[in-house]
Structure formats: structure tokens, C-alpha cells
Amino acid sequence: MPAISMTPQEVSDYIAQAGRDAWVVPDVPADTPRRTIEKVGVIGAGTMGGGISMNFATVGIPVTILERQQDALDRGLGVVRGHYQRSADKGRFPVEEVDERMARLNGTLTMDAFADCDLIIEAVFEDMDLKKQIFTDLDRIAKPGAILATNTSALDIDEIASVTSRPQDVIGLHFFSPANVMKLLEIVRADHTADDVLATSMDLAKTINKIATLVGVCPGFVGNRILFARQAQAQKLVNKGAMPWDVDAALNAFGFRMGPYQMSDLAGLDIGWKKGATTANPIRDALCELDRRGQKTGAGYYDYDENRRPIPSDVTAKIIADVTGVAAGQAPGQDEIIATCIYPMINEGLKILEEKKAQRASDIDIVWLNGYGWPSDKGGPMLYGDMVGAEAVLATMQDLGADDDRFAPCETLRRLAANGGRFIDVQPG
DSSP states (O other): OOOOOOOHHHHHHHHHHHHHHTTOOTTSOTTOOOOOOOOEEEEOOSHHHHHHHHHHHHTTOOEEEEOSSHHHHHHHHHHHHHHHHHHHHTTSSOTTHHHHHHHTEEEESOGGGGTTOSEEEEOOOSOHHHHHHHHHHHHHHSOTTOEEEEOOSSSOHHHHHTTSSOGGGEEEEEEOSSTTTOOEEEEEEOTTOOHHHHHHHHHHHHHTTOEEEEEEOSTTTTHHHHHHHHHHHHHHHHHTTOOHHHHHHHHHHHTOSSOHHHHHHHHOTTTTOOTTOOOSOHHHHHHHHTTOOBGGGTBSSEEEOTTOOEEEOHHHHHHHHHHHSOOOOOOOOHHHHHHHHHHHHHHHHHHHHHTTOBSOHHHHHHHHHHHSOOOGGGOOHHHHHHHHOHHHHHHHHHHHHHHOGGGSOOHHHHHHHHHOOOGGGOOOO
């Protein structure tokens, strides 16, 4: 179908309706009984675990937080108190509420403390063996009917659930960092997740003031799976001579507050990396070996001044040239960079729908609008597909697919280009 022009009001109306639709789960009856959630357990008091715990303590639900060492537990609870104190200092709630909220958080060093919890959320490092061990222990400790949730951002929840005797109680609750701030919650239904577990989780998302979307199990689920496609193309551009700041500038112009390399520097380049490691990203490895690990070390892909202002780096440019064997050349124009990074996201969204890993096209847009900073004037990846037209997306994907068959245009994209129809009307399956 050719490109569709939309007014700002039409885009705004679409987003509002998409937000309402995301709460609807057609195959789960509205009168499905809910499980009672009066006490929550969280495994891990780090950035994610602490942020997740705050969501529940803020709305009056007691939380037990587990860490392996007392110093890590004390540090995590101290960070949570600091967040609450800063909010109170800014007048967001009375200062006496800091102690009230903290009183709802109970630290523990033993998993046995979860025996009376109604919901237990695992928020540890992304390691499958570690998560399976945790769920093996939870299967032994948790009371019958407790919901067992994982905060994994990409791993196979069916595999995690397989180590329990109650896979029907297992679900993914993928919070976004910082979890006490970000509104999106991907609720991941595994093969055996019970309807009442799903319905309870959707209701709970509203209770803790999140925007929920129901997604299926696949690598990266919806949000990160689409992000992986964008990141891969960004890296291909750099391997061909574009600089990270060229890519970021194009995506900033598109409307993202942060491009992929700005985002990496903020998150930390050493996530999932250890000294001496060789990964699929040798440029990142080389930067980390020089202790250029992002904003926290004052340098990453960019150099940073005392105000954390990013500055294009000669050191990074040299590393890229050394690793790729390609001297920095004339970067593609911004329009080409945008198409190269954005159109694969649209194609990946269609694949997700083909595999029935999202309920509807607009849910994909809700994920990207609320979890990844997609510019609201462009409505989300699927609506943007309609704005630029299937023919344009297909042409780019044919070019990218010729270089790497992972990016070959999917059948639904070919059909839309040939026969018309709108991206946002594509049904799962």
C-alpha cells in the first residue's frame, strides 16, 4: 500500500486507542478469577530488583527482597531510600512517606522468607543456569498458588518453567530500567501459563501504574527483539565506515532522544562483558579493554566532558578503523541511515505477528512508544510503516536481505507491498 498521510490528531487518536486495546486479552474471559496478591518477593536488590520493589511498596504492597550478602542488601535498600528521599525533596509526596514506604520493604538473605509470598519476581543476571536454579528452589519453597515470575529480558521462559512442577504458575514480567520510572511492562505468556495467572498479572500492572502489553516467548520478546534488529543494522553501518555519532545523529533527527551508541554509553558498555572476553562486538570489546565503558567511566563510544556532554572520539574512530579495516569514509545521508535502521524494525514487527508473539500490531507500537522512546509523532514502528508505505520498506529490506538473509523481507511485507492493506491491520498468524 502506498504511504499514508496522517494529521497529528489522527496519530494521537491512534495511540490512545492502541493504549486501550493493549489491555484486552481476547482469549482470556473477563470473569476469570484473580489470585490475591498481598505480599511480593523480589530476588535481587540491584538496579532492577530495587526498582521493581519500589513499584509495589509505593502502592502499599509489602515486599521481601533477597540478596546473597548483607552488604549488597544494605546497599540496595540504601539506593531505594535515596530514590524515595529525592522524590520527597522535590515535593512529589510528603517527606514522612519515605519511612512509610521503606517500612514495607523487608530485606532477607534466605529464600525461605518467600514461603508466604503470593508473587515472587526473579531479577538476577541474565544467565539461564542461574535462573533455572532459582526456579528449582522456588518450586520447593513457594506456597501452592504463588505466581513465579521472571524479569528476564530475552531468555526462554518455557525453559525456565520446565524445572518446576507447576509451569502453569510461571510468567514473564519484563520491567524496563529504571523499573521505578519506566511505564512499560511486557507480560510474557509461556506455553503453560494459566489464564488466572495472566489475568492477575494484567490487573496488577494497573495497580502499580504500568502500561502492560501481552507478548509471547521468543528471543527478546517484542521490544528487545525489534531493538536487536536495529542494533545489528547500526553495527553494519559502522563496519562500513559510518561513525557511531553519524548513526546517532540520524536517529536523533528521526525523533529518538538517544541513538544506539548514546544508549550503549549510558547503560554501560560492559554489560555482559568481562575483561579479556571476545564477543560478537569486537569494537565494544576493545573500548572496554581501554576502560572506556560508557558515561560512568567518562568515555565509551564518545568522550565526555565534566558535564557528561558527548564528544566524538578520535580514539573510537581509530579502534573502528583497526577492527573493521575500513577507514572512516563519507557516511550515508541521514535518510539512508534512518531507513537502514528503522525499516528492519518494521519487518521484524511483521515477523512477530506472523509467529503470533504479539496480540495485535498496535501492541508493538505501544511497546516502542512506552519502553524505547519512539517519537510519538510517528506513532510506533507499525503505524510508521503505513506512513512510509510498504513499497519503500520492501525495497530497503530487499537490499539489506541480499547482504544478510536474516533481514530478508518477510512474506507479510511482500503481501502488503503487492496487494495493499495497512501494517496496523495485520492480524497475528
